[in-house]
Amino acid sequence: MSDPEGARPHAPPIPRTKEELLRLYREMLRIRRFEELAARAYTQGKISGFLHLYIGQEAIAVATKEVMRPGDRVVTTYRDHGFALALGSDPKACMAELFGKKTGLVGGKGGSMHFFDRSVGLWGGYAIVGGHVPVAAGHAFASKYLGDGAVTFCFMGEGALPIGATHEGFLLAGLWKLPVVYVIENNQYAMGTPLSRTSPVDDLTVRGPVYRFVTDRLVVRDVFEVREHLARAARRAREQQQPCLLELVTYRFRGHSMSDPAKYRTKDEVARWKAQDPLHRHEEELRTTFGVSEEALEALDDEVVEEMQAAVDFADASPPPDPEERFEHLYVEDPSAHPDLGPPPGDDIPAVTVRSFDPKGA
Ligand SMILES: Cc1ncc(C[n+]2csc(CCOP(=O)(O)OP(=O)(O)O)c2C)c(N)n1
Numbered sequence: 001m002s003d004p005e006g007a008r009p010h011a012p013p014i015p016r017t018k019e020e021l022l023r024l025y026r027e028m029l030r031i032r033r034f035e036e037l038a039a040r041a042y043t044q045g046k047i048s049g050f051l052h053l054y055i056g057q058e059a060i061a062v063a064t065k066e067v068m069r070p071g072d073r074v075v076t077t078y079r080d081h082g083f084a085l086a087l088g089s090d091p092k093a094c095m096a097e098l099f100g101k102k103t104g105l106v107g108g109k110g111g112s113m114h115f116f117d118r119s120v121g122l123w124g125g126y127a128i129v130g131g132h133v134p135v136a137a138g139h140a141f142a143s144k145y146l147g148d149g150a151v152t153f154c155f156m157g158e159g160a161l162p163i164g165a166t167h168e169g170f171l172l173a174g175l176w177k178l179p180v181v182y183v184i185e186n187n188q189y190a191m192g193t194p195l196s197r198t199s200p201v202d203d204l205t206v207r208g209p210v211y212r213f214v215t216d217r218l219v220v221r222d223v224f225e226v227r228e229h230l231a232r233a234a235r236r237a238r239e240q241q242q243p244c245l246l247e248l249v250t251y252r253f254r255g256h257s258m259s260d261p262a263k264y265r266t267k268d269e270v271a272r273w274k275a276q277d278p279l280h281r282h283e284e285e286l287r288t289t290f291g292v293s294e295e296a297l298e299a300l301d302d303e304v305v306e307e308m309q310a311a312v313d314f315a316d317a318s319p320p321p322d323p324e325e326r327f328e329h330l331y332v333e334d335p336s337a338h339p340d341l342g343p344p345p346g347d348d349i350p351a352v353t354v355r356s357f358d359p360k361g362a
Pocket residue numbers: 077079127128129130156157158159160187189190191256
């Protein structure tokens with residue numbers, strides 16, 4: 001069933017104030033500037049491994065933070081920096097993670113693809129395409145089981161749709177009516193493969209009704225619209241235990257990762273999407289509708305660049321992880337030290353005991 005309240009193609013603009021627009025614009029800009037500096041650090045050889053940039057998709061992470069309540073969770077892909085920053089992770093710890101430093105978000109052991117920060121509700125970036133979709137169903141099941149009223153937001157690229165694990169996760173969510181919002185960030189490409197080569201239909205939400213999901217679809221041009229659609233889906237998940245599938249049609253302006261020059265698309269195509277880029281549209285709106293001066297916009301940009309440059313300097317100056325800690329944080333050694341990992345008090349399901357990992361063992 002598609003969302004009966006879904007926006008019409010030319011829905012009137014959502015009212016906003018200058019202050020609110022400035023706040024959200026700044027959040028989007030923080031992500032963009034962070035990643036531009038990360039890209040530069042990568043070319044300087046300061047970041048190794050993969051680096052997948054979120055440039056062009058920032059409005060989605062920022063809008064998500066807007067609709068989250070305490071206890072809500074985000075599970076996403078390897079394109080995860082934007083979510084960490086939008087949700088409130090420290091940019092210094094994020095940059096240090098990219099640099100593989102001890103002060104990083106996960107101690108420098110995860111890198112770009114494995115950001116994780118429970119303190120802000122980020123339950124992981126996942127590198128296996130579609131592999132996190134059942135994980136998100138598990139989070140949502142926990143919420144339903146514990147009755148904590150939380151919603152899990154699970155983000156995936158359109159490239160996750162042909163993957164089996166995605167549909168196994170969807171099935172559980174639909175069958176058990178789990179409080180989860182599945183969001184397809186359709187950025188047009190899976191690595192270099194355009195959607196037209198992997199999907200017979202443009203509208204990816206057609207896969208939702210077979211799982212009894214409410215579906216909705218939006219072209220991402222305006223952060224307020226994204227917020228409205230996410231809020232509606234979150235409300236349904238939270239109040240009615242109604243899983244939702246929301247397709248957000250967007251674009252990534254960089255290659256898949258830093259090793260991809262993105263030669264598979266035309267300049268015209270990129271220019272068309274640039275005209276829709278929420279960051280640029282909102283900057284223009286601040287200038288023309290709200291009369292924000294060029295100087296004020298530049299000052300804001302300078303402040304954001306300064307914050308992110310400080311993150312680079314911090315990462316640069318930080319030490320690498322200690323070699324003797326390399327096998328720590330791989331498995332839970334003592335489940336009793338993590339009561340939140342076990343069943344609620346009084347429940348007779350035994351806590352899972354995980355054997356410790358002996359790297360030298362046979
Ligand atoms: C199961 C699996 N198969 C293949 C890959 C290699 N791979 C990494 S990213 C990617 C493309 C995913 O594209 P999409 O889901 O559209 O996300 P985007 O990168 O566009 O955000 C592929 C095939 C993988 N990581 N996992």
